[in-house]
Amino acid sequence: MIRIAALAIVLLVTAGALAQSVQPPLQPGGSARVVTVVDGDTVLLDRQLQGSAQVRLVGIQAPKLPLGRKNFSKWPLADRSRLALEKRLLGQTVNLKFGGRRIDRHGRLLAHLYLDNGDWVQGEMLRDGMARVYSFADNRALIGQMLALEGAARQARRGIWAEPFYRVRNADSLEGLFGTFQVIEGTVRDAQTVRKMTYLNFSDDWRTDFTISITRRALKSFAALGLDPLTLKGRKVRVRGWIKKRNGPLIEASHPEQIEIIDK
Numbered sequence: 001m002i003r004i005a006a007l008a009i010v011l012l013v014t015a016g017a018l019a020q021s022v023q024p025p026l027q028p029g030g031s032a033r034v035v036t037v038v039d040g041d042t043v044l045l046d047r048q049l050q051g052s053a054q055v056r057l058v059g060i061q062a063p064k065l066p067l068g069r070k071n072f073s074k075w076p077l078a079d080r081s082r083l084a085l086e087k088r089l090l091g092q093t094v095n096l097k098f099g100g101r102r103i104d105r106h107g108r109l110l111a112h113l114y115l116d117n118g119d120w121v122q123g124e125m126l127r128d129g130m131a132r133v134y135s136f137a138d139n140r141a142l143i144g145q146m147l148a149l150e151g152a153a154r155q156a157r158r159g160i161w162a163e164p165f166y167r168v169r170n171a172d173s174l175e176g177l178f179g180t181f182q183v184i185e186g187t188v189r190d191a192q193t194v195r196k197m198t199y200l201n202f203s204d205d206w207r208t209d210f211t212i213s214i215t216r217r218a219l220k221s222f223a224a225l226g227l228d229p230l231t232l233k234g235r236k237v238r239v240r241g242w243i244k245k246r247n248g249p250l251i252e253a254s255h256p257e258q259i260e261i262i263d264k
Helices: 076-087 121-125 143-155 216-224
Strands: 027-039 042-049 052-057 058-063 093-098 109-115 130-134 183-189 190-194 199-203 211-217 236-242 243-245 247-254 260-263
Touching: 027 076, 052 121, 058 121, 058 143, 058 247, 076 211, 109 121, 121 143, 130 143, 183 243, 199 216, 211 216, 216 236
Parallel strands: 052 109, 211 247
Antiparallel strands: 027 042, 027 093, 042 052, 058 130, 093 109, 183 236, 190 199, 199 211, 236 260, 243 247
16 A cells, blocks of 8 residues: 555655655645546546546556547556556545646646545556656656656566556657657757757757757756756656657656656
C-alpha cells in the first residue's frame, strides 16, 4: 500500500534529480463513492463534487482505450490497467485532494485519490506499473514521489514497463513518433538561449536533432528552484512529453520536473 506519509522524504525526482521543490499541503476536496471506472486514470463518482462527478487521476497517464474515438488504436495493457483500477476502487469511497488546477478543459476534476485507510491510488497504480507519470506546470504536487515509484516499477519491468510500446526511447531514434507521448533519454550536446527561448539540443545539427525547448515563462519555474537549464550541457537526462515536429522532434518543457538528470 502507498501512503503519502511514508513517502515524505523521497526526493523530487530521483537521486541526481534536476530539482527539489517545496510542495504545499494538498487541499481536501470532499468524498464520494466510485460507481464507474472509465479507464486506468478516470472514474465517475456517485455525486458531484465542486461541479463535477468525473475525476481524472492527476499526475498519471494510464494506457488509453478508444472510448468512442474514431480510428484510435487501443494501447497495450489498457484493459488490464482499467481492471486494476476497477478492482481497487469500484464501489469504494474515495477522498479527493487537490494540489493545483482543479478542473480540466473537459470538466473533469483533477485530484489525487485516497482510500479511507490512507492508501494513495496514484501511487499504487505507478507502483504496479499500470500507469506512468504525466505532469503539468499547473499541477506539480507529489511529482517526486510519483517519479520514484515509476522508476522502481520500470527497473523491475512491472506492467507497462515490460511492453516495448512504453519503453524509454533513445534521443537518436525518434522517427515516426511525432504526436505521441514518450519518455526519452539522451545527452545534451548544446544548450543556449536564443531570443526568448532556451534550447537543449541532443546532436550537433539542431535542424534535425531532438530538442527540448523552454519558454521564458517556463524558465521562471526553473529559476524559482535555483535551476539554470544551460548547465545541463554535457549531462545525460531523461525527459517526458508529447513529441512535436519543429525542424526535428521536439518536446516543450513547461516545468522542471519533466527533466531528470540520470548521470552521476
